[in-house]
Amino acid sequence: MNILEIIEAKKLGRELTDAEIEAGERLLAESAENMGKTLDTDDLPNLLKGNALNPRWESIADKCLSCANCTMVCPTCFCNTVDDNLSLDGEHATRTGKWDSCFTLGFSYMHGQPMRESVGARYRQWITHKLATWVDQFGEMGCVGCGRCITWCPVGIDLTAEVESLGRSPEAAS
Ligand code: SF4
Numbered sequence: 001m002n003i004l005e006i007i008e009a010k011k012l013g014r015e016l017t018d019a020e021i022e023a024g025e026r027l028l029a030e031s032a033e034n035m036g037k038t039l040d041t042d043d044l045p046n047l048l049k050g051n052a053l054n055p056r057w058e059s060i061a062d063k064c065l066s067c068a069n070c071t072m073v074c075p076t077c078f079c080n081t082v083d084d085n086l087s088l089d090g091e092h093a094t095r096t097g098k099w100d101s102c103f104t105l106g107f108s109y110m111h112g113q114p115m116r117e118s119v120g121a122r123y124r125q126w127i128t129h130k131l132a133t134w135v136d137q138f139g140e141m142g143c144v145g146c147g148r149c150i151t152w153c154p155v156g157i158d159l160t161a162e163v164e165s166l167g168r169s170p171e172a173a174s
């Protein structure tokens with residue numbers, strides 16, 4: 001039994017069988033065993049919140065293309081926006097919901113300017129929300145540890161390495 005079959009059973013709205021639960025637990029344990037990376041989550045929300053002005057964010061920005069790939073592949077990212085359009089004859093109006101990303105300049109646009117103009121500020125926003133303020137909102141971190149954002153980052157930015165660098169920076173130690 002694979003994970004898709006288990007999800008399908010769940011979608012059917014019936015209770016999972018013992019065999020399905022067992023298969024789910026086995027797959028979860030196998031995934032954890034195969035994970036080569038680690039992230040020290042001890043006091044991580046406070047580490048991130050306490051480093052809003054860390055110069056490290058601008059070093060990340062030297063590499064980050066602000067392409068939004070990481071947010072598009074992340075299973076927990078939910079930023080979205082709406083497009084409002086009116087036909088030229090004024091007869092039809094449409095409102096279309098679509099995915100957006102906190103990495104785009106326009107996402108934080110308000111009152112005539114974007115609130116997060118630099119790429120560093122946008123990377124900080126993404127990782128701080130995911131690993132710190134998400135806890136305030138939902139009671140847990142917004143990262144399931146899947147590693148997709150690392151796999152699909154075209155320049156190899158790795159959030160586990162970035163957190164580690166932040167923890168070792170002089171500002172974090174002070
Ligand atoms: S590792 Fe975390 S932040 Fe990255 S894609 Fe997976 S859930 Fe999202």
Ligand code: SF4
Binds near residue numbers: 066071152157
């Ligand atoms: S995928 Fe990489 S380069 Fe693109 S926005 Fe995310 S961290 Fe930056």
